[in-house]
Amino acid sequence: MRFVVYGAGAIGGTIGAQLFRQGHDVTLIARGAHYEAIRDNGLRLDTPDESVTLEIPVASRPADVKLAPGDVVLLAMKTQDTLPALAELYAAAPPEIVVACAQNGVENERLALRLFPDVYGMCVVLPAAFLEPGVIEAYMAPVSGALDVGRYPRGDDETARSLAEAFAGATFESRARPDIMGYKYGKLLNNLGNAVEALLGPGDQGKEIVRRAREEGAACLRAAGVEPPDVQPLISQSRPVRGRRRSGGSTYQSLQRGTGTIEVDYLNGEIVLLGREHGIPTPVNELLRRLANRSAREGHGPGELTAEEFWTALEGTGR
Template sequence: MRFVVYGAGAVGGVIGARLFQHGHDVTLIARGAHHEAVRDGGLRLDTPDESVTLPIPVADRPAKVTFRPGDVVLLAMKTQDTLPALTELAAVAPPDIVVASAQNGVENERLALRRFPRVYGVCVLLPSAFLEPGVVQAYQAPRTGGLDVGRYPDGVDGTAESLAAAFADATFAAEARPDVMRYKYGKLLMNLGNAVEVVIGPGERGADIARLAREEGEACLRAAGIDALGGGGMPFQVRPIRGRARGGGSSYQSLRRGTGTIEADYLNGEIVLLGREHGVPTPVNDLLRRLANRMAHEGLQPGLMTPEEFMAALDGSAPG
């Protein structure tokens, strides 16, 4: 089994690095300066216990990969980039290739299933970072995080069990679960706080706003009849790397890198969508979504407003 990790940033880069480090066949797909750095000098993985540079094969697009029977494509880009990525992949990959979504949100699997029949969901609990080309960081060690996996929309088969075994061999807590999407909906509730880190900044200042966002999310899932499991926290302790703590989650890192896009439409926006479909108000998530998108578009850094300013904007007494 070869893993073709499509999107070698914080999550994909760390998973690919750990798999490669433990003897698995891995090819990365990365873009731009990150691709060039990995191609020329390898991928550096920093953890609380080590810093290692790994000579992982890398391509800059699916068309540069010669796909083989038994390959697994591990999607690890942000959801706003999934559709064009799948379009490129479908043009060159065998139609029966295994596609596994190691991504936040719950939309990616549906997008993949339109193009490929063998789709798997991976519930990712992985505190990681990618802020400079050629370097990814994992803030848990010796266990790196959690990667539960199951077939989409449900079920467990030999492929799911093989994926879970490979992840477990590569320092992840991993189980094959027939109801993996219930865990991904639980993770979605956690990820509603990503936009809070962007708008308010990381730390405890935005805790009350994150709680309100989650309460809206839970109400929407109940109204939609969607059962969510897990999402209660990381399975192991997050530790600093060379004395520096992890600064923030994936959306925070997108703003720090100035990517110009953010995944709020598929996290907070998923709750807004469910609320509109089922008649549940979602003002907190909608404002977080709009503000996060505006900040990404304008190239702003995290920490746009205080919690008090956010609540004033929510009440309509300040521009949102």
């Protein structure tokens, strides 16, 4: 099978690079300066153990890839970018492709299934960073992370097993799971702390805020009849790359890079949505969503809020 990695940032770049190193047919889709850097100089993958530059084929849009039936397209952009990305993919691809969502949150698979019949969810635990065009930093080695996969909305099949086998042979822990969305809901609960890390910076100063956000999240999932398994994070196993430790997760990196957008509407915002549907109050997640969106929109960097300022703002909401 050929892998087309649509969104070659931290997650997509690491997955594409490791698959390519194991001899898989891989094409990356990247944008702007990142596309130009990979096209002209290759993709550099820095890990705790080594730095390699790989001449991976790259395109700037799906129309330039010549997609064929049986190709596996790994979506790896942030969820707020998924709809326009899928529109481009739909215009350029035959319906017989496989779409696998290597993304946080639980909305991407549903969006993809509107357009393509063969959709797979991936529960991704992969500490990596993309802060410079053409360069990806992956902070675990020799195992790069975990990529469990399963058919959406549920089920196990040969494609899921083949994907898991390919990932497992390319430095990832990977299992085919028929209940993959349960695992993605479990990962969603972990990701509710992303906004806290982005707003307050790494450390324990936001520990109680994270606890409250996850408590709200768990209550909403119970009300929705979702009982996710515990997804143990691997982030604690990360190691420095070129003497530098991972500064923060994907939401933190969005503020750090000044992208102007952030993924919280599909992380904390997913809990807010479930709370509204099931009558569960979610004031902590709602405030995190609003503050993180404002920080991205106004160009603030990570770590510019204090815990005291957050609690004061929460009291001001009257909740």
